[in-house]
Amino acid sequence: MKALGSRRRHPAAIAVLLLLGLVVTGGLYSLLAPKPAQAAVATTDDVGAGTKLFLANCATCHGISGHGSQTGPTLAGVGAAAVDFQVGTGRMPLAQPGVQAARSDKVMFTDQQIASLAAYVATLGPGPSVPDSQYTNGDGNIAHGNELFKVNCAMCHNFAGSGGALTRGKYAPSLRNISGKQIFEAMATGPESMPVFNDNNLSPADKNDIISYLHELDKNKNPGGLNLGNLGPVSEGMFIWVFGLSLMVGAAVWLGSKAA
Numbered sequence: 001m002k003a004l005g006s007r008r009r010h011p012a013a014i015a016v017l018l019l020l021g022l023v024v025t026g027g028l029y030s031l032l033a034p035k036p037a038q039a040a041v042a043t044t045d046d047v048g049a050g051t052k053l054f055l056a057n058c059a060t061c062h063g064i065s066g067h068g069s070q071t072g073p074t075l076a077g078v079g080a081a082a083v084d085f086q087v088g089t090g091r092m093p094l095a096q097p098g099v100q101a102a103r104s105d106k107v108m109f110t111d112q113q114i115a116s117l118a119a120y121v122a123t124l125g126p127g128p129s130v131p132d133s134q135y136t137n138g139d140g141n142i143a144h145g146n147e148l149f150k151v152n153c154a155m156c157h158n159f160a161g162s163g164g165a166l167t168r169g170k171y172a173p174s175l176r177n178i179s180g181k182q183i184f185e186a187m188a189t190g191p192e193s194m195p196v197f198n199d200n201n202l203s204p205a206d207k208n209d210i211i212s213y214l215h216e217l218d219k220n221k222n223p224g225g226l227n228l229g230n231l232g233p234v235s236e237g238m239f240i241w242v243f244g245l246s247l248m249v250g251a252a253v254w255l256g257s258k259a260a
Contacts, residue, residue, distance in 0.1 A: 050120030066124045079127020080118035085185035087114050099169040128188040135204040136180035138215040145213030161214050177218050180211040
C-alpha cells in the first residue's frame with residue numbers, strides 16, 4: 001500500500017491517468033458512436049459511366065471538372081446522396097432558371113444512371129453517401145420522430161409536413177407521400193434553404209424516426225373531418241369567414257323573410 005501511495009504522488013501519475021482516460025474514452029466512442037448510413041461502394045465502371053453522363057448533361061452548368069461555374073455551384077463535397085436526391089426527384093437537370101428547383105415526376109435518368117452519376121460526383125470530394133435501407137424503411141420510433149420533427153422541421157415544413165412559404169419566393173416543399181430515402185437524403189445534404197443535419201445533429205436512427213413519423217402522417221385518415229390541407233389557422237380562418245359567415249348571413253336573411 002505504501003508503494004502504491006508513493007507512485008500515486010509521482011509527477012508522471014497525472015499524465016498517465018489522463019492518457020488512460022483518453023484511451024478509454026476513444027475506445028468507448030468507437031464502439032458506441034452511431035455508424036454512418038452508407039450504401040455499397042461504387043465500381044470503376046460506375047464512375048466511368050457517370051463521368052460520361054456528367055459531361056453530356058451537367059458540365060454546362062457545373063463545369064467540366066464539376067467544380068462549378070458562373071451558372072452552377074461546385075459539386076465537390078456534396079456527396080452521392082445529393083446527386084441521388086436532386087436527380088432522383090426530377091429537380092436536376094434544371095429545366096429553367098428559377099428561385100428554387102421544383103420537384104418533378106419527369107426524371108430524366110434510370111436508377112442505374114443516377115447511381116453512376118452519384119458515383120462520379122462522390123469522387124470529387126467526401127460527402128454524404130446514399131443511405132442504407134435500414135435507416136429509411138420507416139420502422140423507427142414514431143413518438144420520438146414526432147418530437148424531433150417539431151423541434152427541427154415543423155417551423156418550415158408545417159406541423160403536418162404540408163410545406164410552407166419562405167422568404168424571397170422560396171418555399172419548404174410538402175413532405176407527404178415522399179420516400180424514406182429521399183427524406184433522409186434531404187436531411188443529410190440540405191438542399192436549397194434547408195440546413196444540413198449530419199450524423200452529429202441527428203443520428204441515422206433519429207432520421208429514421210422522423211421518416212417513421214411522416215409515413216404515419218401519410219396513413220392518417222383525418223377522423224376529425226376536412227383537413228383543409230393541414231395548412232393551419234390561415235386556411236381554417238378563411239373557411240370560417242367565407243363559408244361560416246355566408247351561412248349565417250343567409251340564415252338571417254331567410255329568417256327575416258319568414259318573419260315578414
